[in-house]
Amino acid sequence: MTSVLYDVPGPKARRISLIGSIVGVVVIGGLLALAIVTLAQQGIFQAQRWAIFGQADVWSLLFSGMSATLSAAAIAAVIAFPLGLLLCLMRISDIAWIRVPTRIVLEFLRGMPVVLMMLFVLLVFATSSFVAVVAGLVLYNSAIFAEIIRAGIQSLPKGQREAGLAIGLTSFQSRLSVELPQAIRRMLPSLVAQLVVLLKDTSLGYIVAYGELLRAVQVMADFLGPQFLFPVFFVAAAIYIAINLAVSRLAIWIERRGSKKAAGGVAKAPTAGVSTVVK
Amino acid sequence: MDVIIESLPQYWDGFLRTLFLAVVSGIIALVVGTLLAAARVSPVAALRGFSMAYVEVVRNTPLTIAFFFAAVVLPRLGVTFQQFEVAAIIALSAYTAAFIAEAVRSGVNSVPLGQAEAARSIGMTFGQVLSLIILPQALRTVVPPLINILIALVKNSSVAGAFFVLELFGYGKQLANDHGDAVMWVLVGVAFFYLLITVPLGYVAHQVERKVAIAR
Numbered sequence: 001m002t003s004v005l006y007d008v009p010g011p012k013a014r015r016i017s018l019i020g021s022i023v024g025v026v027v028i029g030g031l032l033a034l035a036i037v038t039l040a041q042q043g044i045f046q047a048q049r050w051a052i053f054g055q056a057d058v059w060s061l062l063f064s065g066m067s068a069t070l071s072a073a074a075i076a077a078v079i080a081f082p083l084g085l086l087l088c089l090m091r092i093s094d095i096a097w098i099r100v101p102t103r104i105v106l107e108f109l110r111g112m113p114v115v116l117m118m119l120f121v122l123l124v125f126a127t128s129s130f131v132a133v134v135a136g137l138v139l140y141n142s143a144i145f146a147e148i149i150r151a152g153i154q155s156l157p158k159g160q161r162e163a164g165l166a167i168g169l170t171s172f173q174s175r176l177s178v179e180l181p182q183a184i185r186r187m188l189p190s191l192v193a194q195l196v197v198l199l200k201d202t203s204l205g206y207i208v209a210y211g212e213l214l215r216a217v218q219v220m221a222d223f224l225g226p227q228f229l230f231p232v233f234f235v236a237a238a239i240y241i242a243i244n245l246a247v248s249r250l251a252i253w254i255e256r257r258g259s260k261k262a263a264g265g266v267a268k269a270p271t272a273g274v275s276t277v278v279k
Numbered sequence: 280m281d282v283i284i285e286s287l288p289q290y291w292d293g294f295l296r297t298l299f300l301a302v303v304s305g306i307i308a309l310v311v312g313t314l315l316a317a318a319r320v321s322p323v324a325a326l327r328g329f330s331m332a333y334v335e336v337v338r339n340t341p342l343t344i345a346f347f348f349a350a351v352v353l354p355r356l357g358v359t360f361q362q363f364e365v366a367a368i369i370a371l372s373a374y375t376a377a378f379i380a381e382a383v384r385s386g387v388n389s390v391p392l393g394q395a396e397a398a399r400s401i402g403m404t405f406g407q408v409l410s411l412i413i414l415p416q417a418l419r420t421v422v423p424p425l426i427n428i429l430i431a432l433v434k435n436s437s438v439a440g441a442f443f444v445l446e447l448f449g450y451g452k453q454l455a456n457d458h459g460d461a462v463m464w465v466l467v468g469v470a471f472f473y474l475l476i477t478v479p480l481g482y483v484a485h486q487v488e489r490k491v492a493i494a495r
Contacts, residue, residue, distance in 0.1 A: 005395050005413065006322045006405040017323050024325035042356055111430075111477035112470055113437035116448060120470075123455055123462045196339065203341035207441040214347055226355060233352050237344050244339035 084145025312379025
């Protein structure tokens with residue numbers, strides 16, 4: 001698609017493009033160099049500032065922060081997925097007094113900041129910050145999972161449900177054994193992409209004083225001295241981004257694999273589901 | 280319940296600041312995001328690479344990290360802000376721009392090939408093709424996802440409350456401290472004001488989506 005937007009570059013266009021590229025690289029490189037020089041003037045690159053990474057304590061703190069991040073994310077994901085399935089089934093139920101309240105609850109959950117839910121659980125139920133983080137993540141993400149799976153079910157051909165009902169399955173049986181398995185498969189890329197969002201949102205635990213990676217950075221900077229803030233922050237941010245990139249790659253890989261297997265079988269996330277990939 | 284009525288001035292102030300943060304960062308992010316999307320499909324390789332790297336890294340960075348960088352780390356490095364709102368706007372718009380760039384790019388991909396071919400065949404340059412033919416059509420189809428991104432932006436602005444900006448969430452934290460006996464109502468009030476923005480926006484997105492779906 002991309003190349004359709006412009007003609008195959010001739011010698012002149014190629015020269016201009018090359019010059020443009022060089023100028024771009026020089027400008028970006030210049031900005032980077034400026035940033036590095038500014039940092040160097042602050043003494044950021046003095047060896048003793050980075051020497052703290054030779055200490056085992058620093059790494060053990062970073063790792064405990066990281067494992068706190070990952071365990072909160074893992075537990076939240078494991079609870080949120082079945083809950084999302086349940087909410088989805090309730091949302092598309094034939095019975096109005098189940099469907100309508102569920103819809104209101106889902107709208108409510110989706111419209112609220114995750115960090116507000118965490119704070120709510122923390123203060124109102126006076127729980128530990130770990131429970132607050134997990135509860136906040138579960139509440140929000142189960143609503144999103146429900147919407148993704150619902151979009152998947154709606155993208156199925158109508159005949160699937162009709163066939164299920166025609167062979168004598170009850171409405172619930174048809175949902176469970178005919179529609180859901182297909183819907184989840186179709187929506188796998190969106191579901192994994194939402195996992196990245198969930199993982200990113202664990203960093204909100206910092207705000208409710210959960211001892212995750214960013215909180216570990218803060219603790220170390222307070223303990224070791226402000227001059228170590230930048231190095232520690234830099235390493236922690238790199239860890240966070242690396243983990244998220246890995247999970248995102250997994251999502252892309254699953255998407256490719258899925259679309260190869262079932263030719264044209266994997267539906268693109270409908271626009272309604274885009275909100276899910278956003279946060 | 281009385282707490283909410285009692286603290287209505289604070290709520291209102293916080294509500295306005297949340298709106299302000301969302302509107303200003305939203306506009307900046309829309310402009311920057313569209314430029315990034317244009318760079319992503321441009322013939323210049325360096326621009327393409329930069330845009331791709333930016334989107335990939337920023338989308339995988341937690342917003343809290345961006346805020347921490349703008350509000351805590353930058354001041355230590357000598358970049359100080361008169362007001363923390365500036366740090367918040369920088370973090371929010373830099374973060375949101377990456378998502379907008381992705382959405383706009385998927386819109387560009389959804390425009391039929393013939394459009395660009397026709398435009399080129401009558402002699403338009405890349406800039407003309409993009410700004411006169413492709414982007415107007417692309418932006419139209421991506422309005423619903425863009426609104427969803429803006430809803431997420433409103434919700435994300437709550438993170439600013441934890442970094443010294445007194446918007447809705449910031450006031451909520453403060454009020455919850457002051458009224459230890461009515462914490463639940465304080466936070467229900469905060470939730471209400473958020474829903475006041477997000478639910479109507481969601482409704483608009485849904486309506487637009489239907490319209491676009493019919494038009495296609």
